[in-house]
Amino acid sequence: MDNKSLVSIDDYTKEEILEVLARAAEFEKNPNCNLLEGKVIASLFFEPSTRTRLSFETAISRMGGRIVGFTDSSSSSVTKGETLKDTTKMVSNYCDLIVMRHPIEGSARYASEVSDVPVINAGDGANQHPTQTMLDLYSIMKTQGTLENLNIFMVGDLKYGRTVHSLLMALSHFNPTFHFIAPPELEIPRGYKIFMDKNDIKYFEHTEFDDIINDADILYMTRVQKERFVDPLEYEKVKNVYILKNNMLANTKDNLKILHPLPRVNEIAVDVDTNPKAYYFQQALNGVYARQAIIAKALNL
Amino acid sequence: MDNKSLVSIDDYTKEEILEVLARAAEFEKNPNCNLLEGKVIASLFFEPSTRTRLSFETAISRMGGRIVGFTDSSSSSVTKGETLKDTTKMVSNYCDLIVMRHPIEGSARYASEVSDVPVINAGDGANQHPTQTMLDLYSIMKTQGTLENLNIFMVGDLKYGRTVHSLLMALSHFNPTFHFIAPPELEIPRGYKIFMDKNDIKYFEHTEFDDIINDADILYMTRVQKERFVDPLEYEKVKNVYILKNNMLANTKDNLKILHPLPRVNEIAVDVDTNPKAYYFQQALNGVYARQAIIAKALNL
Amino acid sequence: MDNKSLVSIDDYTKEEILEVLARAAEFEKNPNCNLLEGKVIASLFFEPSTRTRLSFETAISRMGGRIVGFTDSSSSSVTKGETLKDTTKMVSNYCDLIVMRHPIEGSARYASEVSDVPVINAGDGANQHPTQTMLDLYSIMKTQGTLENLNIFMVGDLKYGRTVHSLLMALSHFNPTFHFIAPPELEIPRGYKIFMDKNDIKYFEHTEFDDIINDADILYMTRVQKERFVDPLEYEKVKNVYILKNNMLANTKDNLKILHPLPRVNEIAVDVDTNPKAYYFQQALNGVYARQAIIAKALNL
Numbered sequence: 001m002d003n004k005s006l007v008s009i010d011d012y013t014k015e016e017i018l019e020v021l022a023r024a025a026e027f028e029k030n031p032n033c034n035l036l037e038g039k040v041i042a043s044l045f046f047e048p049s050t051r052t053r054l055s056f057e058t059a060i061s062r063m064g065g066r067i068v069g070f071t072d073s074s075s076s077s078v079t080k081g082e083t084l085k086d087t088t089k090m091v092s093n094y095c096d097l098i099v100m101r102h103p104i105e106g107s108a109r110y111a112s113e114v115s116d117v118p119v120i121n122a123g124d125g126a127n128q129h130p131t132q133t134m135l136d137l138y139s140i141m142k143t144q145g146t147l148e149n150l151n152i153f154m155v156g157d158l159k160y161g162r163t164v165h166s167l168l169m170a171l172s173h174f175n176p177t178f179h180f181i182a183p184p185e186l187e188i189p190r191g192y193k194i195f196m197d198k199n200d201i202k203y204f205e206h207t208e209f210d211d212i213i214n215d216a217d218i219l220y221m222t223r224v225q226k227e228r229f230v231d232p233l234e235y236e237k238v239k240n241v242y243i244l245k246n247n248m249l250a251n252t253k254d255n256l257k258i259l260h261p262l263p264r265v266n267e268i269a270v271d272v273d274t275n276p277k278a279y280y281f282q283q284a285l286n287g288v289y290a291r292q293a294i295i296a297k298a299l300n301l
Numbered sequence: 302m303d304n305k306s307l308v309s310i311d312d313y314t315k316e317e318i319l320e321v322l323a324r325a326a327e328f329e330k331n332p333n334c335n336l337l338e339g340k341v342i343a344s345l346f347f348e349p350s351t352r353t354r355l356s357f358e359t360a361i362s363r364m365g366g367r368i369v370g371f372t373d374s375s376s377s378s379v380t381k382g383e384t385l386k387d388t389t390k391m392v393s394n395y396c397d398l399i400v401m402r403h404p405i406e407g408s409a410r411y412a413s414e415v416s417d418v419p420v421i422n423a424g425d426g427a428n429q430h431p432t433q434t435m436l437d438l439y440s441i442m443k444t445q446g447t448l449e450n451l452n453i454f455m456v457g458d459l460k461y462g463r464t465v466h467s468l469l470m471a472l473s474h475f476n477p478t479f480h481f482i483a484p485p486e487l488e489i490p491r492g493y494k495i496f497m498d499k500n501d502i503k504y505f506e507h508t509e510f511d512d513i514i515n516d517a518d519i520l521y522m523t524r525v526q527k528e529r530f531v532d533p534l535e536y537e538k539v540k541n542v543y544i545l546k547n548n549m550l551a552n553t554k555d556n557l558k559i560l561h562p563l564p565r566v567n568e569i570a571v572d573v574d575t576n577p578k579a580y581y582f583q584q585a586l587n588g589v590y591a592r593q594a595i596i597a598k599a600l601n602l
Numbered sequence: 603m604d605n606k607s608l609v610s611i612d613d614y615t616k617e618e619i620l621e622v623l624a625r626a627a628e629f630e631k632n633p634n635c636n637l638l639e640g641k642v643i644a645s646l647f648f649e650p651s652t653r654t655r656l657s658f659e660t661a662i663s664r665m666g667g668r669i670v671g672f673t674d675s676s677s678s679s680v681t682k683g684e685t686l687k688d689t690t691k692m693v694s695n696y697c698d699l700i701v702m703r704h705p706i707e708g709s710a711r712y713a714s715e716v717s718d719v720p721v722i723n724a725g726d727g728a729n730q731h732p733t734q735t736m737l738d739l740y741s742i743m744k745t746q747g748t749l750e751n752l753n754i755f756m757v758g759d760l761k762y763g764r765t766v767h768s769l770l771m772a773l774s775h776f777n778p779t780f781h782f783i784a785p786p787e788l789e790i791p792r793g794y795k796i797f798m799d800k801n802d803i804k805y806f807e808h809t810e811f812d813d814i815i816n817d818a819d820i821l822y823m824t825r826v827q828k829e830r831f832v833d834p835l836e837y838e839k840v841k842n843v844y845i846l847k848n849n850m851l852a853n854t855k856d857n858l859k860i861l862h863p864l865p866r867v868n869e870i871a872v873d874v875d876t877n878p879k880a881y882y883f884q885q886a887l888n889g890v891y892a893r894q895a896i897i898a899k900a901l902n903l
Contacts, residue, residue, distance in 0.1 A: 032339040040660050042656070050388070054369045054392065057369040058369050058396065061341050061368075067663075069656065070656075070673065071673075082865035086866060087652070090653060091656065094886075095660065262387065264383070265382045281391060282394070284395075363668075564688060564689075565684070565688060585692050586695035586696065
């Protein structure tokens with residue numbers, strides 16, 4: 001049997017992405033089931049993350065599974081100097097599946113290699129967060145009816161935002177046109193541009209956040225975090241520039257949906273929340289269904 | 302469908318109070334059931350509270366429900382600057398009911414207004430703690446056979462004690478006679494006296510804690526907390542005055558029961574514990590049944 | 603009904619040890635069951651312990667039970683000054699069984715005396731950790747086919763290691779020959795030597811960790827912790843002496859198994875992990891089955 005871990009969104013082929021999204025749609029119709037009856041899932045959060053953890057734990061609970069684990073490393077053996085390998089081997093003996101969030105890049109891959117059971121990466125530092133990508137894709141598919149040929153606008157911190165990078169890679173299967181809106185300090189990294197060039201993916205870069213979004217099918221907002229700037233003055237210059245306000249949506253397309261991985265701080269004004277194009281809260285809910293499908297696939301259920 | 306949230310004890314009419322107490326008595330007979338099968342309850346404790354949390358989680362578990370959540374805000378997105386509104390909207394998308402403890406007064410009401418599912422207030426700062434009131438009422442009803450026409454003595458911190466205030470409001474439906482025993486610094490606030498005057502509720506104030514309790518049906522003890530005093534010397538003067546000792550119970554009524562919201566520090570001497578009139582540990586257990594009934598009502602089950 | 607608590611390994615007779623081990627073997631064959639359906643187990647960890655907690659919670663989950671509790675005392679009422687007695691009495695009202703880890707020696711015994719439900723000691727300071735002992739015994743029984751007449755080698759911190767002391771006491775029922783390998787600072791305490799002398803138990807003491815292990819059936823490794831040494835220089839002298847390396851196993855017996863209570867830091871070199879004689883990860887898994895059997899016995903199921 002091959003390893004069913006999901007560490008990076010690249011672990012899924014285009015076909016597997018579509019298969020999991022179809023499965024998520026089934027879970028949305030019937031979220032409660034007994035697929036995980038008799039199964040124990042380890043939820044190992046070496047750093048806190050309410051949203052992702054609650055979403056996973058809700059998914060597992062609705063499937064009838066049991067959860068053991070920890071919510072931050074202060075209550076784990078890590079404080080006694082245990083290696084990630086030993087913790088993983090120990091836990092993989094107990095349980096049927098591991099969901100892991102860890103601050104160190106590459107930790108999820110390493111864990112998947114020493115574990116006897118599948119590992120689902122719930123975020124490893126700035127590296128990967130593939131289940132977020134799957135819920136983003138599911139939200140796009142559900143609201144647009146397709147993943148193909150869409151105008152995708154990404155706004156904010158495109159340099160460090162792992163959700164942006166993974167979504168870019170995943171959408172590259174589906175002939176997108178990307179528009180990147182970011183300050184120069186936070187523009188999309190060169191490696192991704194080379195990747196898009198090589199794969200004939202159309203993309204445009206902007207520093208202004210204005211009526212160019214009228215052409216968007218999806219507007220993917222992210223936080224511009226102060227701690228990403230070496231010079232605090234640079235942050236002060238841009239911090240209020242990449243904020244979405246309701247009046248900016250007046251001439252946007254009817255099918256436009258606004259996504260955000262959440263938590264949002266102030267990059268989307270509160271008056272947007274009641275606009276029917278705002279979709280970020282439903283997007284968070286979609287995370288439960290996407291994760292149910294990912295868990296089912298990992299366990300071959 | 303009307304909002305079934307329980308934020309303040311005033312959200313229940315007299316009839317609803319009696320209905321929930323009757324339901325609690327049924328749960329006491331058969332605590333284990335499947336009423337919450339397939340339901341996911343969010344237990345959001347923005348500040349720690351073992352007793353209330355364990356009581357709720359036991360109630361939910363005995364009803365077959367699943368629990369997701371956090372036990373203090375350090376492991377929540379709050380640390381990333383997320384607003385209570387966003388956290389609540391997100392979680393209310395996931396789950397069927399929210400149980401929330403929050404340090405800020407008014408937070409539970411606000412959450413109930415933005416949530417798509419009912420919210421049960423498990424304590425919002427010094428403001429309200431309605432499920433505590435319901436378990437207090439259930440304990441009184443169970444031990445006295447009625448809530449009507451009782452002599453209720455309240456002792457200790459009557460100024461800041463939210464359990465005292467809510468119980469006072471709830472009992473006002475049932476023609477009580479109140480006796481308040483407290484140091485002047487911690488006497489019952491003027492607003493409650495005005496309320497009782499307007500509603501023809503008999504009450505008496507005392508600063509001495511002595512044989513006046515011989516007339517009591519219920520003796521409701523609370524902690525006198527050092528941090529409530531502006532002047533530490535004032536605290537030193539009263540700290541040992543409002544302590545219940547076993548010999549003080551010699552001439553009290555046979556039907557007297559001693560209640561305390563717990564945790565107790567030293568305001569009830571340990572030698573009282575074995576007196577049959579001590580009821581605070583059973584009272585805590587009653588919290589499970591009262592909360593089962595409150596949850597069932599909130600979900601219309 | 604007698605108190606079914608397990609506070610110290612001495613609470614079990616030889617017959618009870620064997621009965622629980624036999625039951626553990628049954629749970630290993632069929633770990634998933636409904637024995638705890640409708641039961642709520644309190645998991646009270648006054649200090650963090652991932653391994654023990656996850657093992658217990660997995661055991662309970664696989665038996666269909668529900669868990670309430672806390673993972674460290676910061677989220678408990680202890681911070682409000684509540685006594686262990688009150689916390690225990692409160693929780694024992696709610697639940698069917700208490701699993702307790704507490705930093706203070708003797709706390710588990712005290713809790714078992716005030717609790718209305720059985721208490722299982724999951725470690726009380728340096729004192730007792732009887733469920734660890736039962737999983738150690740189960741691992742020995744499973745790999746050697748018997749507990750009788752074995753050559754047991756114990757290595758490392760034999761002075762403070764509670765797992766060593768409890769295992770010594772438990773194995774004394776089964777005619778063992780002990781070999782103790784430790785620096786003089788950490789040798790087995792005199793009280794245990796007197797006990798062995800009185801009970802005609804053969805034992806040998808060594809300070810060198812060398813080919814004397816070729817005679818071992820069981821090699822029980824423990825950590826040498828820096829904080830145990832008054833003089834840091836003494837620690838520096840011995841810290842690399844009691845490390846097991848793969849080449850040391852070349853001439854050991856075929857039936858030898860290496861145990862370790864985990865977490866391991868560096869006292870077993872990583873190259874040992876793939877040696878078939880390494881058994882510490884399976885040993886940890888055995889903890890789930892041993893704890894299932896212990897819980898079943900405590901609840902008379």
